[in-house]
Amino acid sequence: MNVEKIIKTETEIPLIPRTLIHLTLVNAKITEIFASALKPHDISIQQFNVLRILRGQKGKPSNLSTLNERMVTKMSNTTRLVDKLLSKGYVDRIVCPSNRRKVEINITKDGLKALKFMDAEMEKANDFIVQDLTEQDLKQLNNLLNKF
Amino acid sequence: MNVEKIIKTETEIPLIPRTLIHLTLVNAKITEIFASALKPHDISIQQFNVLRILRGQKGKPSNLSTLNERMVTKMSNTTRLVDKLLSKGYVDRIVCPSNRRKVEINITKDGLKALKFMDAEMEKANDFIVQDLTEQDLKQLNNLLNKF
DNA sequence: GTTATACATTTGTATATACAATTGTTGTAG
DNA sequence: CTACAACAATTGTATATACAAATGTATAAC
Numbered sequence: 001m002n003v004e005k006i007i008k009t010e011t012e013i014p015l016i017p018r019t020l021i022h023l024t025l026v027n028a029k030i031t032e033i034f035a036s037a038l039k040p041h042d043i044s045i046q047q048f049n050v051l052r053i054l055r056g057q058k059g060k061p062s063n064l065s066t067l068n069e070r071m072v073t074k075m076s077n078t079t080r081l082v083d084k085l086l087s088k089g090y091v092d093r094i095v096c097p098s099n100r101r102k103v104e105i106n107i108t109k110d111g112l113k114a115l116k117f118m119d120a121e122m123e124k125a126n127d128f129i130v131q132d133l134t135e136q137d138l139k140q141l142n143n144l145l146n147k148f
Numbered sequence: 149m150n151v152e153k154i155i156k157t158e159t160e161i162p163l164i165p166r167t168l169i170h171l172t173l174v175n176a177k178i179t180e181i182f183a184s185a186l187k188p189h190d191i192s193i194q195q196f197n198v199l200r201i202l203r204g205q206k207g208k209p210s211n212l213s214t215l216n217e218r219m220v221t222k223m224s225n226t227t228r229l230v231d232k233l234l235s236k237g238y239v240d241r242i243v244c245p246s247n248r249r250k251v252e253i254n255i256t257k258d259g260l261k262a263l264k265f266m267d268a269e270m271e272k273a274n275d276f277i278v279q280d281l282t283e284q285d286l287k288q289l290n291n292l293l294n295k296f
Numbered sequence: 297g298t299t300a301t302a303c304a305t306t307t308g309t310a311t312a313t314a315c316a317a318t319t320g321t322t323g324t325a326g
Numbered sequence: 327c328t329a330c331a332a333c334a335a336t337t338g339t340a341t342a343t344a345c346a347a348a349t350g351t352a353t354a355a356c
Contacts, residue, residue, distance in 0.1 A: 016274045019286045019293075020178055026296045027175035028220045030168055035344090044311075064335060072176045077313055079336055084311085101321045101334040126164045132295045138167045141292045145167075147280045148174045183314085192341075212305060225343055227306055232341085249304040249351045 030129055037125040041118050046073060050081050051090060051115050054107035061104035063096060090114060178277055185273040189266050191236075194221060196270075198229050199238060199263050202255035209252035211244060238262060
């Protein structure tokens with residue numbers, strides 16, 4: 001992987017930037033593995049995230065603002081991400097009756113079904129990614145990440 | 149930051165996905181800080197990375213393939229990233245005389261000068277990002293990241 | 297020498313994202 | 327009730343990226 005290629009051969013880079021670059025490269029690797037796990041389902045990571053958030057709402061509809069709070073990305077994308085999911089039939093979107101500025105977004109039966117298949121592959125991807133880390137490692141990593 | 153909002157309130161997420169999401173969120177935070185540090189210079193993170201790689205060559209020209217090996221992104225982008233840098237006058241690009249399939253890319257005096265200004269701001273950004281981490285933390289983090 | 301293959305880069309297309317501007321709706325001050 | 331501000335979402339524009347296809351050049355087979 002790139003991490004070795006770029007980082008491990010360049011020990012002359014000072015600790016701070018080296019660590020941050022390293023983190024970015026690991027993230028790129030994770031992203032790539034996730035993306036290819038989802039590719040057979042023809043869905044992007046962000047679209048997958050939106051579906052998961054919607055499922056987590058357990059029927060309670062989400063409007064764009066609340067969806068957005070739970071996502072990394074920005075509002076302007078959220079509209080278009082939902083557009084994509086809509087065209088796949090995985091969500092529906094209705095104008096909120098009590099406040100017509102808002103929209104209510106729900107995951108459909110189809111969306112839940114598709115998500116279930118994706119879950120299985122994502123779990124495999126997860127395990128593959130962390131195969132060389134112990135539970136202790138993961139806890140330690142979490143603690144360190146909390147300091148950012 | 150989002151990390152708190154999304155992760156710290158959802159301890160019911162199992163350790164492995166929680167850690168990976170956490171890492172992604174920290175990476176997003178880092179990216180955002182870097183991007184805003186570079187914004188006054190009107191340059192993207194990837195363009196900045198290309199400039200740094202070119203400077204690291206110390207006059208030895210790079211072709212696209214070697215540039216690409218050192219980057220996270222894919223070849224097809226590299227052409228267009230160099231296009232942007234070219235239009236800013238930060239690099240020049242000539243067809244390699246010995247092998248006209250290749251191109252030779254060099255950082256210009258202007259590029260070096262601009263890069264020097266950016267370096268200063270990026271170092272500030274680096275320090276800001278890791279302000280709550282000790283040297284010990286950073287070393288530990290590096291070790292853990294090596295296991296990916 | 298012509299054809300085929302491999303190499304290095306570029307281009308086309310679709311998607312994702314950041315940021316700013318815009319649309320449509322609601323609430324409120326006068 | 328009208329004007330204006332605030333809110334929620336959408337749209338426009340520019341850039342970045344992934345993937346596949348295309349271009350142009352060099353090398354090899356015959």
